[in-house]
Amino acid sequence: MIYRIRHITHYEYEKPVTLCYNRAYLLPRDTEYQSCSDSRIQISPAYTLGQQRSDYFGNKAYFFSLEQPHRELKIDVTTEIRVHESKYARECELDLDFGNTCGQALVALQESRELAVLEAREFVLNSPMIKTAASLREYARSSFASNRPLLSAVRELTQRIYTDFTYDPESTSIATPLDEVLRNKRGVCQDFAHLAIGCLRSLGFPARYVSGYLETLPPPGQEKLVGSDASHAWFAVFSPGEGWFEFDPTNNNMPAEHHITTAWGRDYGDVSPLKGVFFDGGKSQKLTVSVDVSRVQN
Numbered sequence: 001m002i003y004r005i006r007h008i009t010h011y012e013y014e015k016p017v018t019l020c021y022n023r024a025y026l027l028p029r030d031t032e033y034q035s036c037s038d039s040r041i042q043i044s045p046a047y048t049l050g051q052q053r054s055d056y057f058g059n060k061a062y063f064f065s066l067e068q069p070h071r072e073l074k075i076d077v078t079t080e081i082r083v084h085e086s087k088y089a090r091e092c093e094l095d096l097d098f099g100n101t102c103g104q105a106l107v108a109l110q111e112s113r114e115l116a117v118l119e120a121r122e123f124v125l126n127s128p129m130i131k132t133a134a135s136l137r138e139y140a141r142s143s144f145a146s147n148r149p150l151l152s153a154v155r156e157l158t159q160r161i162y163t164d165f166t167y168d169p170e171s172t173s174i175a176t177p178l179d180e181v182l183r184n185k186r187g188v189c190q191d192f193a194h195l196a197i198g199c200l201r202s203l204g205f206p207a208r209y210v211s212g213y214l215e216t217l218p219p220p221g222q223e224k225l226v227g228s229d230a231s232h233a234w235f236a237v238f239s240p241g242e243g244w245f246e247f248d249p250t251n252n253n254m255p256a257e258h259h260i261t262t263a264w265g266r267d268y269g270d271v272s273p274l275k276g277v278f279f280d281g282g283k284s285q286k287l288t289v290s291v292d293v294s295r296v297q298n
Helices: 085-093 102-111 115-124 134-141 150-164 178-184 189-203
Strands: 002-027 034-044 049-054 060-066 070-083 207-214 230-239 243-247 259-265 274-280 285-297
Touching (some): 102 115, 115 230, 134 178, 134 189, 178 189, 189 207, 189 230
Antiparallel strands (some): 002 060, 002 070, 230 243
């Protein structure tokens, strides 16, 4: 499957911005299941400095600055990416009732000296936006019996979040704490990914946040609307000796051919699509975002 992704971010400011510095995670990374063949970044007005770097987690981070007054900022990113068949064949072939039990995974995480395990253990620690808590542990505990296969337990947690929580874009912001999301049982994909990660870390399992895109398909007989796709978020859990496995609680599935990974980290703050600082600009700004994920070749 080959996709072409176009992600446009457009800021309009009340007054001229005199200077801004930005970091963007808008370039999908290469993974075992996908490879990026071409990416183009267009920024207007013309930026003064721009550089792509690989961050701590191996993501493609793009840094740029504008050092002249501007009332608008537009970042237009087009990427062509191939999603390999092995990614979506995995969901059909994977039997989640085998593999490490929850108890075996916890023992291996403590005792193993394998590099992959040692690297994964940092994803058990608290991060700026996800703190372990007794309430998260209690919510998840019933799914994680010691003798139950870990991936089966995580799949059940994914389904429980999908069933118990309501998708509501008006209910939260990026700053909404997890205890409020858990109490109100409402949120968006970022909240549900954070919630699952918080539950897993509270039980001692490594989990990381994954950002990317999700292709949306129109109802039968209708054309797809331009800009109707969106950035998306899900999570991955680590099982010693088996690797990382991804789950999407917003859609109650394991990411497959419609999911395209941009970056991963401890939480949303590590991989937000665009983050920066600007000077002046007045008291208000308008942000519009348009995302299109189109199939180039099946």
